[in-house]
Amino acid sequence: MRVLITGGAGFLGSALANHLVRERHRVWVLDDLSAGDPASLHKDVSFTRGDVRDIPRLWTLLKGMDCVYHLAARVSVPESILYPVEYNDVNVGGTVSLMTAARDAGIKRVVFTSSGTVYGEQKEQPIKETARPNPRNPYAVTKIAAEHYLSAMGALYGIETVILRIFNAYGPGQAAPPSHAPVIPQFVRQALGGGSVVIFGNGEQTRDFVYVDDVVQALIAAATAQAQGLIINIGAGREVSVKGLVRGLEEILGRRVPSLFSTTQDGGVSRMRADISLAQRVLDFTPQVTIKEGLEMMVAHYQRLLKEETTRRAK
Ligand SMILES: NC(=O)c1ccc[n+]([C@@H]2O[C@H](COP(=O)([O-])OP(=O)(O)OC[C@H]3O[C@@H](n4cnc5c(N)ncnc54)[C@H](O)[C@@H]3O)[C@@H](O)[C@H]2O)c1
Structure with missing residues (x-):
């Protein structure tokens, strides 16, 4: 093509x-x-x-x-x-x-x-x-x-x-500008930096x-x-809450990730889960990567970036 x-x-x-x-x-x-x-x-x-x-x-x-x-x-x-x-x-x-x-x-x-x-x-x-x-x-x-x-x-x-x-x-490769970073790269960076993750709303909102x-x-x-x-x-056809992402990161990192709740920004719509049966039928679409595997790859990616950054600074 x-x-x-x-x-x-x-x-x-x-x-x-x-x-x-x-x-x-x-x-x-x-x-x-x-x-x-x-x-x-x-x-x-x-x-x-x-x-x-x-x-x-x-x-x-x-x-x-x-x-x-x-x-x-x-x-x-x-x-x-x-x-x-x-x-x-x-x-x-x-x-x-x-x-x-x-x-x-x-x-x-x-x-x-x-x-x-x-x-x-x-x-x-x-x-x-x-x-x-x-x-x-x-x-x-x-x-x-x-x-x-x-x-x-x-x-x-x-x-x-x-x-x-x-x-x-x-x-990996998803831009995460500080003013409006998407939630997963933002959380992974905040957690790896040793700080708290900042949750908008109550964290019960789900996304696919x-x-x-x-x-x-x-x-x-x-x-x-x-x-x-x-x-x-x-979509993946599954929903995960924002708090669930934090729990997933805690499991991968093997430690507690403290959460702060921002009252100035609301968390958006309460639920999002895609019905992907049409994609399965028409595009033969079957998502392969679970959220656990995806988060693991994100953590590994940002750990690599942090290591490269530390080496650059040391030179
Ligand atoms: N990432 C997601 O979760 C998601 C979800 C739903 C839909 N989408 C859609 O997928 C597409 C790609 O999103 P993404 O996440 O890769 O975002 P992205 O910002 O990384 O990619 C968008 C690209 O469009 C370019 N662009 C912006 N304005 C342009 C213009 N006037 N002329 C030429 N190029 C221009 C940007 O430089 C950028 O490289 C977008 O249409 C987005 O709305 C993304």
Whole structure:
């Protein structure tokens, strides 16, 4: 396959790009590097720095592609509350630009990474794709709006579209900026640093954490599966509470990890568990990595980084 990945220098995009290249596919990446890092890409990935809203740039890159993965986006919920205009411009505007250019370039299929956050608070768990979306922050709104553009423009222009609603992905290589770090890398760093982990809300809230390699498997299947026009949940199909993550870390580290509870920030929706039966059926998707194994790999990864940092400082 010849594949273009927008946002391909980011956490999920680089994991996908590197995996595809190792399987001998030809991979191009377009990324403006607002968050991504081209150093994370295998040397055989063709990298272009640019904005996904730049239609002429897309025309050049899209020629001859078999599939486009559209991952480029601003991805932080708290940041989206501060900068909704920018989030709308990139996440919605970028999708409209991509679909316009894909029409002109005669692209057959676009795979889009939407998010489980579009569901918001849902009584019925696990959450099925048929649940009525309840986006409660600008990031989630941009994702559901982009989904609608993708479906509508895809149908109008004869482009196959596949939408994956990814729940909480995690893994080594995930950016963890201090202002809005995702919970797993944040906790692992705080715990390894010997301090307390900071829990937003009461810690009883659950999330469906899915390991990066499992997400990559789903993305790869989505390029060729009989899945056109579908919206498909991608998660582990299990829920783990925030307090449960702390207990998991305590088991791995063999010591107590003290918790502090922040009263200034709420913990978000109370439960998130994906119903992944559609993914199992259509994408042959079976998550392989348990939360215990995933946390162990995260701990090993951050221990390695800390060791490298200590050696660098000592020189
Ligand atoms: N990581 C998760 O848990 C998760 C869950 C659900 C959905 N998603 C979606 O998956 C995709 C990838 O997320 P990620 O976790 O890898 O985040 P990420 O921030 O690591 O990757 C996003 C990439 O998009 C690039 N980008 C941002 N604006 C751009 C623009 N205007 N033009 C070109 N590139 C631009 C960034 O530089 C970055 O490399 C996003 O669309 C995100 O919404 C991620």
